[in-house]
Every structure is written in C-alpha cells, then in structure tokens.
Amino acid sequence: xxxxxxxxxxxxxxxxxxxxxxxxxAAFLEDLLTTKEMLDMSQRIMVAKLLTxxxxxxxxxxxxxxxxxxxxxxxxxxxxGKDGYKTVFKRLKEREANDIE
Numbered sequence: 001x002x003x004x005x006x007x008x009x010x011x012x013x014x015x016x017x018x019x020x021x022x023x024x025x026a027a028f029l030e031d032l033l034t035t036k037e038m039l040d041m042s043q044r045i046m047v048a049k050l051l052t053x054x055x056x057x058x059x060x061x062x063x064x065x066x067x068x069x070x071x072x073x074x075x076x077x078x079x080x081g082k083d084g085y086k087t088v089f090k091r092l093k094e095r096e097a098n099d100i101e
Contacts, residue, residue: 047074048085 003009019025029038043066050060057071066074078085 044070044074045085045088047071048078049089051075051078052085052089 015028016025019028033041043064046064047060047066047070050063051071051074055063057068060066060071061068074085
C-alpha cells in the first residue's frame with residue numbers, strides 16, 4: 001500500500017489545504033505533531049535549505065545538528081524525489097520577491 005495515497009494521508013493533505021494563515025498552520029501542527037516530530041521536520045527543511053545554498057555536509061551538520069544519514073536522506077529526496085522541497089523553496093523565493101516590491 002502506498003502510504004501517501006491512503007485515505008488517512010489524503011485526509012491529512014485535504015486538511016492542510018483548508019488552512020489559511022500562519023497561525024492556523026502553527027496551531028494545527030502543534031495539535032498534530034509531537035515536539036520531536038516538529039523538531040525533526042524543521043531540521044529536515046533547514047538541511048534542504050542549506051543544500052540549496054550548496055553548503056557541505058560538515059557545515060550543515062554543524063549548523064543543524066543533523067546526522068550525516070539525515071543530511072544524505074534529505075539530499076536524496078531533494079535530488080531524486082518528487083520535487084516537494086524544490087516547489088516550496090521556489091514559492092518562498094517568489095513570495096520574498098513579491099514582499100520586496
């Protein structure tokens with residue numbers, strides 16, 4: 001079974017799509033995730049961000065506390081995955097550009 005296409009995963013995705021503000025997202029994630037899960041997810045996206053900045057593994061580990069295994073996993077997802085990280089970073093960059101104008 002593909003976990004990302006299960007009924008429960010689709011409910012989660014649909015639920016996320018209903019959220020409209022940063023505060024709503026934060027409240028939902030606080031209800032949904034444990035502290036450890038939030039720290040892990042936050043660490044992964046920071047690792048991905050640093051990879052986009054062409055940082056080396058040792059610097060990423062130093063800045064994030066991530067293990068080389070985590071950095072490697074994020075790099076693999078970033079390079080060969082479904083482009084989720086790339087989509088997020090592209091849109092964040094577009095939002096930042098619009099905020100400046």
